[in-house]
Amino acid sequence: MPAKRILITGAAGFLGSHLCDRFIREGYHVIAMDNLITGDLKNIEHLFKLPEFEFYNHDVSTYIHIAGHLDYILHFASPASPIDYLKIPIQTLKVGALGTHNCLGLAKAKQARILVASTSEVYGDPLVHPQTEEYWGNVNPVGPRGVYDEAKRFMESITRAYYTFHGVETRIVRIFNTYGPRMRLNDGRALPAFIGQALRGEDLTVFGDGSQTRSFCYVDDLVDGIYRLLMSDYSMPVNIGNPNEISLKDFAEEVLKLTGSSVKITYKPLPVDDPKQRRPDITKAREILGWEPKIDRAEGLKRTYDYFRSLPEEEWSKQPKEFTAKK
Structure with missing residues (x-):
């Protein structure tokens, strides 16, 4: 029996590359697609030698052509x-x-x-805490984050339209903050930013007073949740994330303790529309998918820090060209 075929867009990115690994392990033929605008071939180069893996450098915003049959599509192409x-x-x-x-x-x-990758950003700066899938969100469509937030909200709407009007089998995952190996150190998100600063001997930058919260999920847990959702019969959005909430100030302290760095924490003004609270209600994931995160933050942070430390020094010595809101 021939292997099932899956198209993964955004395949050279952080999450996309881990999904490629998972589906290769599950025995699929993986068709990877990425225009490399933010992805990196280094994330998937270990798969190039495999006959069950193929890669196309292509922008899915133009058109998509795949010869032969397809069983599944994971749409993860997007700056994040x-x-x-x-x-x-x-x-x-x-x-x-x-x-x-x-x-x-x-x-x-x-x-x-098809499973599309939505995000907790559809909730904006939430007025409901923790966030359930029934919450409609509090998003500023014309603010600086609106280009990402509204893109994901439109993604969910058109996906539901294809389900109801065309009968396409659709799945929607709402991804909360995720971390792990292959993140880009200087992409502006809290964890890689903190670790990069610690490795360079710089003070850690916290925006606002650090009381805003995030909930960090290790990438292996997230990938397992996505796999289970794809294989489920549930078509409405499902939160996948770790409900263990922590303030960014306390998170910075954890990173300092992990790295053994003697640098300090400095504070800068809170960016426009930066969410004050972020924690998923994962009741649906538990009940429908039998899923919940297994890797605690201490273990996940250690794995991630060890990965970043293993990179050549020139990788983590680079500073971001600009430093803005934490996702």
């Missing part, structure tokens, strides 16, 4: 860090809108099941 989507706002909107439309059209033509 504030530094990226503030630098390339039009491309961010296009991949969320046109890219999603193209993926859904391909799913319809191939009669494939």
Whole structure:
């Protein structure tokens, strides 16, 4: 029996590359696609020698053509860090809108099941805590983060439309803050920013007074949740994340303790529309998917720090060109 075939967009990115690994291990033929605007071939080069893996350098916002049958599509193509989507706002909107439309059209033509990667950013700066899937969010559509937030909200809407109007088998994952190996050190998000600063001997930058909270999920746990959702019969959005909430000030302290760094924490003004609280309600994931995170933050942080320390010094000595809101 031939292997099932899956298309993964954004495959050279942080999450996309880990998904490629998972589906290769599960025995799939993986078709990876990425235009490398934020992805890096180093994340997937270990797969190039495999006959069950193929890669296409392509922008899914233009069109998508795949020969032969497809069983599944994972649409993960999108800038995901504030530094990226503030630098390339039009491309961010296009991949969320046109890219999603193209993926859904391909799913319809191939009669494939598609899972799209939404995010906790659809909740904006939430007025409900923790965030359940029924919460509609508090998003500023014309603020600096709107290009990312609204792209993901449109993604969910058009995905549901293809489900209800065309009968396409769709799945929607709402991803909360995730971390692990292959993150880019200087992409502006809290964890790689803190570790990069500690490795360079710089003070750790916390925005606002550090009381804003995040909930960090290790990448292996997230990938398992995505896999279970894809294989489930549930078509509405599902939160996948770790409900263990921590303030960014306390998180910075954890990173300092882990790295053994003697630098200090410095504070800068809170960026526009930066969410004050972020914690997933994962009741649906537990009940529908039998999923919950297994790797605690101490273990996940150690694995991630060890990965960053293993990189050549020139990798973590680079500083970001600009430093903005933490996702």
